[in-house]
Amino acid sequence: MTSDGPRPPPRRRFFGAFGRRELKGLFWQVLVVGIAVGVIAFLWSNTVTNLSARRITTGFAFLGREAGMPIADSLLAYNPRDTYLWAFVVGIANTLRVAVIGIVLATILGTLIGISRLSANWLLSRLAAVYVETLRDIPLLLQLLFWYVLMQALPAARAAFRPLEGVFLSNRGLILPAIPIGVPQLWVLGTAALGCAAFYVIRRWLIAQQMRDGKPRSAWPVALGLIVVLPAAVSVLLGVPWAIEWPALRGFNFVGGLTLAPEYFALLIALVTYTSAFIAEIVRSGIQSVPRGQWDAANALGLRRSFMLRQIILPQALRVIVPPMTSQYLNLTKNSSLAVAIGYQDVVSVANTTLNQTGQAIEAIALIMAVFLTISLGISFFMNWYNSRIALVER
């Protein structure tokens, strides 16, 4: 970029006369904000005109009206006479149902495949690599349609596959045996949750003790007592029944048990397998990021393998793993909106139906965005908190 010869004198710029950076900055800001406000005002006035021309009243009053849309598969009790507001709540619950379970399963599957890619077994690592490459390079929507077609091609309920006793796979979806959860069972589960919380506190105290005198203390008897023995005792004392409900074929359909509808099951499989391919890569690079010297040092200390992984390798790998994992969790949640393509009624599907029935486009889309922004913020907040906990503490 250099040129010979005398440089021309610096050009006097528009604000050169003021010679003030602040003024120039102010000019740009006023310009950009002015344009943004102008564009929004223009769009807004058009929208208001168009809406009044189409006799659509804006506002969320429609939420109180009767929805009249069927929602086949829902976690919460719903019938078409309920309001739009309740339909939205049901849709949000359905989104969360697929997102939360999907995140848990994708994390487990992704971790297993990520570790498999590093396996010393050539065949296992090649298979894991093929799995990752194939799933990552095909659009999720295509995979979702594919799984859904496969679900529909399954035999009818009478000829259902029975891979295990009490498990049926048919074009009605996946039917599993279930344990009915009522108030007495909730008491037991609540005790177990309290036990977990108490164990967490005690474990922190034990670690603090170990930091003080260097003697390792085993925490598992406490864990066993609080999380297993205590709830079991409560269960026996209260006489809580734990009957398993086995599904059975009656006529053309199944009675009892837990039913995963084909739409839900296809969406769950597609989200879990697709996301697990990305998670596998994150886990692999996380483990590989731990320097070799750390493995060597742990071996030289004569540590047991499980201890070495848990105390030395994993804490360092997690630092690399957690931030990209957050964005995978967010992606999975956002991708669950593809449900609309196969007719699983998540919040986007419900909003889409609402939009077609009432014409309240702006409100419906604003609701979708509000829901997803809230979920995204929730996940980022939680993961940032977790990340700050495991981050490197420089001493």
Add this chain to the structure above:
Amino acid sequence: MTAITDTPDAPRAARRPQMGNPVLRWLRTNLFSSIPNGILSVVLLAILAKGIFSFVQWGIANAVWLTPANDSSACRAVRGFGACWAIIPEKYRFILFGTYPFDEQWRPALSVVLFIALFYLSSRRAFWRRELVYLWIGVLVLISVLMWGGLFGLSFVSQDRWGGLPVTLILATFGLAFGFPLGILVALGRRSKLPAIRSLSVLYVELIRGVPLVSLLFMASVMFPLFMPSGFNIDKLLRAQIAIILFAGAYLAEVIRGGLQAVPRGQYEAADALGLSYWSKHRLIVLPQAIRHVIPPLVNTFIAFFKDTSLVLIIGIFDLLTTAKTAIIDPAWQQFSVEVYIFVAAIYFVFCFAMSRYSRSLEATSGR
């Protein structure tokens, strides 16, 4: 948990005899290094053999490859135990080019070739120069002329007849071509010292990244007509394209911001010391370095868009996936959707796999 390769295993390996058939030696070190590993290998081999066997049986041995035009009876005879690949020769023109006039389909085909040539040239390091921008503009204009026609004796084809692979490539490529400058501006805005510009950029990026693309596409298809003055109508494809550009802009901005952060402070200071203006400083000094840093993640982002363009199916635009889904509505061929999906998946896979290989080779050679 299986053994991890990184564990130092050297002493045991050294003790092992290093003689005999190299194939056996390879098998021993890679598949049968220990008893659990051996069991695992046998189990995996059994599963793999069974999987390959049933796929070969379904996909090759019992498959129907060709049938007389529009006659699916041979396929229906093997349904359930043999694939019907005959649906591909029957429907490939529709899957690849949608409802584009049949006799003019060489035009979208040529556009696809031009796209691929453009991607190939852009991937060569020797072409990473300013002239590449002109090449992109030229090729994109050429493709527009080819697709629309109305010039040079080509008949005019309106956008609602476009479909298939060219639409997928158009959505992805124009999304990148317009999203990239937008992303640069927003990334600079996010690092700007001016509070109003910074907060506008942050708002834009976080808002777009926080919501699913589906909701942006809904917005484009349902709300966009409300935003415009009455009588002003934009084509559906263009509306979806705008949504994808806005989406791409936000994601690319974050990638470019990463690159900007990687440019050492000294470079900025040196540019300031030369008395360069804000724009010259970024155009000549900062951005060329920043973008070079982030080429692999940029390629990855592009792979993600390429896949995400398939979401326009939800608002009824005829991209590759939608034409595939439409092709199997035909009652005679309805039951053979799996074959069509495999065919389309293979097309997507070839594009994405080529890009991801490329991105990996860049990562391997970066820093040289």
